[in-house]
Amino acid sequence: TRTLAIVLGDQLDQASPLFDDWDPQRDVVWMAEVAEESTHVWSHQARIALFLSAMRHFRDSQRTAGRRVDYRELPTKSDRRTRVGSEETLSAALGDALERLRPEHVRVVLPGDWRVLEALRATTETAGHELEVLDDPHFYTTPADFARHAKGRKQLRLEYFYRELRKRFDVLMEEGSPAGGDWNYDQDNRGAFDKKRGPQAIPERCGFPPDKITRAVLDLVAERFADHPGELDHFDWPVTVADARHALDDFIEHRLARFGDYQDAMWTDEPWLYHSHLSTSLNLKLLSPREVVEAAVEAWHRGRAPLNAVEGFVRQILGWREYVRGIYWNYMPGYLDRNELGADQPLPDFYWTGETEMQCLRHSIGQTLRYGYAHHIQRLMVTGLFAMMLGVAPRRVHEWYLAVYVDAVEWVELPNTLGMSQHGDGGLMASKPYAATGKYVQRMSNYCGSCRYDPAQAIGDTACPFTTLYWDFLARHRDRLAANPRMSLQVKNLERKAADEVAAIRRQAEKLRQQLAEGSAG
Ligand code: FAD
Ligand code: SF4
Secondary structure (H helix, E strand, O other): OOEEEEOOOOOOOOOOHHHOOOOOOOEEEEEEOOOHHHHOOOOOHHHHHHHHHHHHHHHHHHHHOOOEEEEEOOOOHHHHOOOOOOOOOHHHHHHHHHHHHOOOEEEEEOOOOHHHHHHHHHHHHHOOOOEEEEOOOOOOOOHHHHHHHHOOOOOOOHHHHHHHHHHHOOOOEEOOEEHHHOOOOHHHOOOOOOOOOOOOOOOOOOOOOOOHHHHHHHHHHHHHOOOOOOOOOOOOOOOOHHHHHHHHHHHHHHOHHHHOOOOOOOOOOOOOOOOOOOHHHHHHOOOOHHHHHHHHHHHHHOOOOOHHHHHHHHHHHHHHHHHHHHHHHHHOOHHHHOOOOOOOEOOOHHHHOOOOOOHHHHHHHHHHHHHOOOOHHHHHHHHHHHHHHHOEOHHHHHHHHHHHOOOOOHHHHHHHHHHHHOOOOOOOOOOOOOOOOHHHHHHHOOHHHHOOOEOOOOOOOOEOHHHHHHHHHHHHOHHHHHOOHHHHHHHHHHHOOOHHHHHHHHHHHHHHHHHHHHOOOO
8 A cells, every 4th residue: 555544534525635646556545433432522422423424425435436445334233243342442443454554654634633633643653654644725724824823912813813814815805805894794693583473484404314324323323322412313414515515505595694683592492593504514524614605605696695694604614613723723732621710610410411490501402412403602602601600610511512512523612612612711712701691591592481590680599590600700700800801891790789699699609509519400
């Protein structure tokens, strides 16, 4: 073998640079399903199924394209009686392949996970090879681009990076200025649904019923990972390029126009709303961010969607997606251990079951376990917000997010969780902690209407735990927050409260914390 080209489960890119200069006689694509990738953190059953099914479809497409693929399937229980061993870890499986295939070169595109890169490096080195790591042209930017942007800046903010990229890639630009005159149309976005009428006629989500390959994978996951969280019954994620393109077209035609208006809205039993649900296809690289951004911009040119929706959507992909990846590679491996707020509580048990009387958490976690999906505001302002204000250790919160979402890959999950939602990096990624009372949830959703708690109350039996924990959070971190100009109004509001009221709130918060840690409340 001349070149062994390693393709990981989130690198299913038909245009991968691994295939430049490909020699079908002497080069081999190497792929392996290994149990470790589903167990190093607890992983949602649908997440495992998505990766395995998409990998098997990619393998078949490569073989059809005439490439040799050395592929290791995860054995079922009956297979395991005859084949046990190197399927357990990526390193063991790769070590085995290096011995069998004796390649002259070993190549990989930069993985999405620091741990995996280290494991690949160590294994190839032990086997006497050098691992060639290629930049990933799937993304608009490289980690080096971000490092250049970050160098010498006191503060990193999405906005500056995003504007740079808009100009550099000429996206939504008109003669050097932002289309429409503004960089940002957020003032037109982020509406809530009318509480009386609710969300009107949301277009049906387009799903992809399991084919033969996916059905085999679903059986395998049900058998081998039965004790993992989440359900498989609703599995209908795109697993091929054709499915993913179909999902993109469907979003552009039916939901993009209202994406901006309802980007932050939440509603009982409406998990999908006007979001794109494209994160899995983007993260597995079934879709390139360029084709997604181009399709959205083109919809604006065709008059199919207004500028506020298109800019809001482009900002998520050209902006946030590239920005969080830059943060990840610039600050790993130390980023994983950051905990600037000194948070040390355990994650409440109900995060794994959805069994809580707090309706916002019950619905957001319930749909997460059902589908492996929740939209950004549910992740940031319900599950994330509660954990931050309770004071849960960021590492535990990170493990939960990496486990339960089908789109979770560490490069994107970790900065969003530890940085944006938990403020564990002390403000490197976001200028202030996203702290809010239950009134925020009440404004953006209909959850509070059926909840036994009252978002206006911070003390007493019916006090909303979000509201109690909000004031407690401000009081606990008062000194740090007072030094942040973006938090000064919130700190002033705390200071207006009588000392005995604050003391009562803090006692109630402490009791809640204790009960949740003991598993006696929810
Ligand atoms: P849409 O709302 O339709 O947005 C369009 C696309 O923009 C998404 O598909 C995604 O690719 C990109 N995007 C949007 N917001 C972000 C963001 N903050 N960072 C990076 N890309 C973004 N996203 C993941 O892909 N994987 C994760 O593991 C992940 N973990 C998260 C954890 C927390 C605590 C938070 C607050 C956010 C997380 N996000 C993650 C970002 C975001 O919530 C999801 O990308 C989004 O909800 C996916 O649904 P969608 O495809 O319908 O997105
Ligand atoms: Fe959530 Fe509080 Fe509203 Fe209940 S009242 S749904 S706990 S924000």
